[in-house]
Amino acid sequence: MAPTAAGARVPLAVTVFVAVVSSMLLAPAAADLDGDRDALMAMRSGLQDPDDALYTWTPELNTCDWSYVTCDGQANRVTEIKIGHKNLSGPLPPELGKMDQLKKLWISWTNIQGTIPEELGDLENLKSLHLHNNTLSGQIPASLGKLKSLEQLHLQQNRLTGPIPSELAGLPDQMSVDLSSNDLCGPIPTHGPFNNIHPPNGLADNPRLGGNC
Ligand SMILES: *[C@@H]1O[C@H](CO)[C@@H](O)[C@H](O)[C@H]1NC(C)=O
Numbered sequence: 197m198a199p200t201a202a203g204a205r206v207p208l209a210v211t212v213f214v215a216v217v218s219s220m221l222l223a224p225a226a227a228d229l230d231g232d233r234d235a236l237m238a239m240r241s242g243l244q245d246p247d248d249a250l251y252t253w254t255p256e257l258n259t260c261d262w263s264y265v266t267c268d269g270q271a272n273r274v275t276e277i278k279i280g281h282k283n284l285s286g287p288l289p290p291e292l293g294k295m296d297q298l299k300k301l302w303i304s305w306t307n308i309q310g311t312i313p314e315e316l317g318d319l320e321n322l323k324s325l326h327l328h329n330n331t332l333s334g335q336i337p338a339s340l341g342k343l344k345s346l347e348q349l350h351l352q353q354n355r356l357t358g359p360i361p362s363e364l365a366g367l368p369d370q371m372s373v374d375l376s377s378n379d380l381c382g383p384i385p386t387h388g389p390f391n392n393i394h395p396p397n398g399l400a401d402n403p404r405l406g407g408n409c
């Protein structure tokens with residue numbers, strides 16, 4: 197009888213071991229995927245969307261099948277959000293800062309309001325941030341200076357106020373920066389992308405820029 201009991205115990209131990217190891221391997225990936233979905237659900241629940249533009253953003257569908265969302269084919273992580281010309285109003289949630297595989301965040305020609313969450317500075321893979329032609333207000337977060345992969349920062353045509361954070365001078369030299377048509381004030385940084393601003397009118401139509409705040 198003893199060998200049979202031992203024989204039964206070994207597979208059990210193996211089963212437990214395999215279960216523990218695979219949950220250790222799979223749990224972080226699952227948490228990240230959930231994080232992407234939670235962030236987008238937080239965004240959807242904070243926005244008014246009378247035309248139901250985001251109707252596919254429901255828990256019943258895989259996040260990667262939602263409209264305006266693009267995923268990495270292998271890891272199933274969200275890499276792009278591109279929304280334009282939709283009547284969405286309301287704020288961007290701080291949870292967006294958890295979408296750490298995001299490369300493009302484009303929400304333009306909508307009516308999104310409120311401030312730019314400082315948590316967007318945590319999106320270390322972000323290459324382009326387009327939030328132009330909205331009604332965003334408040335200051336540009338200094339945390340955006342942490343986005344060392346950034347190639348495009350397009351925040352024109354909003355109601356942003358206050359100074360351009362000096363931290364943005366640490367962004368890549370050759371990137372495209374458009375902050376035009378806001379209400380920015382104070383000194384213009386002279387380093388990084390501000391050394392040779394591109395596009396050339398990227399600071400235009402900020403009547404108080406260069407003057408006192
Ligand atoms: C956009 O949505 C708001 C409600 O969130 C509504 O008051 C407004 O009329 C809508 N604008 C257009 C152009 O449909």
Ligand SMILES: *[C@@H]1O[C@H](CO)[C@@H](O)[C@H](O)[C@H]1NC(C)=O
Nearest residue numbers: 305328329330352353376377
């Ligand atoms: C969007 O912004 C551009 C300038 O950046 C402006 O010329 C255009 O009128 C704006 N469009 C809308 C629909 O607000």
